[in-house]
Amino acid sequence: MSEVTTAAGQASAPAGYLRVLAVREFRAVFAAHLLSMLGVIVAEVALAVLVYDLTGSPLMSALAWALGFLPYVVGGTLLAGIADRFPARRVLVGCDLVCAVCVLPMTAPGAPLAVLLALRCGLAVVSPVFAGTRMATLADILGDGDLFVLGRSLLRITAQSALLVGFGLGGVLLTVVSPRRALLVTVGTFLASAALLRLGTRRRPARARASGTLVTDSLQGARQVLADRRTRALLLLFWIPPAFAVAPEALAAPYADRLGAGSVGLGLLMCALPVGTVAGELFAGARLRPVSRERIALPLVCVTLLPYLGYALHPGLAVSLLLLLVSGAGSAYTLGLDQWIVRDVPEELRGRAMTLLTAGLMTFQGVGMALAGVAAELVGVAGAVAGAGAVGTVCCVLSARAVRGTDRRDGADRDVTGR
Structure with missing residues (x-):
């Protein structure tokens, strides 16, 4: 063949x-x-x-x-x-x-x-x-x-x-x-x-030659990665949704206490988002074609935080779990982003780009948890989660537009992916 x-x-x-x-x-x-x-x-x-x-x-x-x-x-x-x-x-x-x-x-x-x-x-x-x-x-x-x-x-x-x-x-x-x-x-x-x-695993050579000290090389590589508009837009789209998505998990304990759900309810609230994420990824990975995963990535990232708006109605435990499951399933957009990031980042910068991606992801989530706590002090837990859904959706839409605007592929490729 x-x-x-x-x-x-x-x-x-x-x-x-x-x-x-x-x-x-x-x-x-x-x-x-x-x-x-x-x-x-x-x-x-x-x-x-x-x-x-x-x-x-x-x-x-x-x-x-x-x-x-x-x-x-x-x-x-x-x-x-x-x-x-x-x-x-x-x-x-x-x-x-x-x-x-x-x-x-x-x-x-x-x-x-x-x-x-x-x-x-x-x-x-x-x-x-x-x-x-x-x-x-x-x-x-x-x-x-x-x-x-x-x-x-x-x-x-x-x-x-x-x-x-x-x-x-x-x-x-x-x-x-x-x-x-x-x-x-x-x-x-x-x-x-x-x-x-x-x-x-087998031994493979280094991707790039050492140039200067490790710190200098690392900072220079980060500048190179972030200087490219396409790569920068993709990294932000990896980082921004999780920064808002962590709000319900960060506030699960006080929300369970408000509902009177006890330790069982707290455990269910903590598990709902990961269960939805696993279900969404399994479906997209097993049932959707690569072209379809890329086609739905940007629309899906724009709506994945919308279920959080339901917290504004102060739902009970069952409805809260459903909202978290649906939002978690929306994380299937990451399969499309993975294809773009590995295709569009130069191989000699790939390791540094992936390291920066991981560092930014964890940092944004840590900041998101802290901000969720601050917001909950001001507007209550339900208001903080609903606010994360509203503000996060706006940020996701803007980030998705930036990614679409930096697509460098030719017309044939865009026709294949439906974009």
Whole structure:
């Protein structure tokens, strides 16, 4: 079969998740991702409990969670050059080992609070480098077509599922062992992830030659990435919707309390958005063709936050869950964005662009959570979520227009995608 025929076939029909899992290297990346995600979630639960036990302060316990978001911008800007100037496998394995080294001292009895928080920051600094390198490596393993899009989708589905399972496992684990012993599980998952990536993926050369110091190279790469109008518009479209989408999760506890839903209701409110996201991605990945995913991406991103407006009516638990499920399903727009970002970013900048994408995503979500809390103090929880839906929809529409306006493809390509 010719390359042209193969490409046409991939454009006309979904590749399917099973075809992605049939790639041996991807299976190693997938298994490593699952292990490290579970380990990180257990660490977050255990560390929050440990900090609360040491201080008795809800604020300090919340700070331990916040430190999982805020330092992302440091690693994503100052260390992004690592993703392109070193072989990807070496970077991935090295990041896992650094994370294991950061967690291990947390397990020592008597480790002071300042050390625990500093090590938590260390994990967050390394994370965007790892995530960006892995995302760029997926394009090497799966190509830059539909298999890449479905591979990214499968990793996101795994992350959402790991959140649902991991918090439960973390809670059960802490009923039988101390928080410090629970952190040993995280050390083991990072080491297992490093072994899988070292043995399950092949060595590839660095994408770009080193030029100057790491920080200088990283900042220069960030400037190059953001200087391109198309890439900048795509990154903003990745970042902006999640910044508003986190509002219901950030405010789930006070909203459940207002409804009198108890701990069960709180758990359901926390799970609804991830469940909707998984369902939407599975449907789009398994049933829609690549052309269709690209065609619906911009319209879908413009409406995905609209269900939040229903909070203005102060709905009960059942209706709130339905609104969150529908909004989460709208996240299927990311499959179309994935195709554009891997196609339009130059290969020599791909690692830095993906690292910047990850850092910005986490930072915007952290800021969004903080702003949701401020808004809730001013207008109440329901008003804050509804406001996030209204303001977020306007921002999404403006971002979608910017992406459409920077489409550089020729007329034939636009005809294929329906744009």
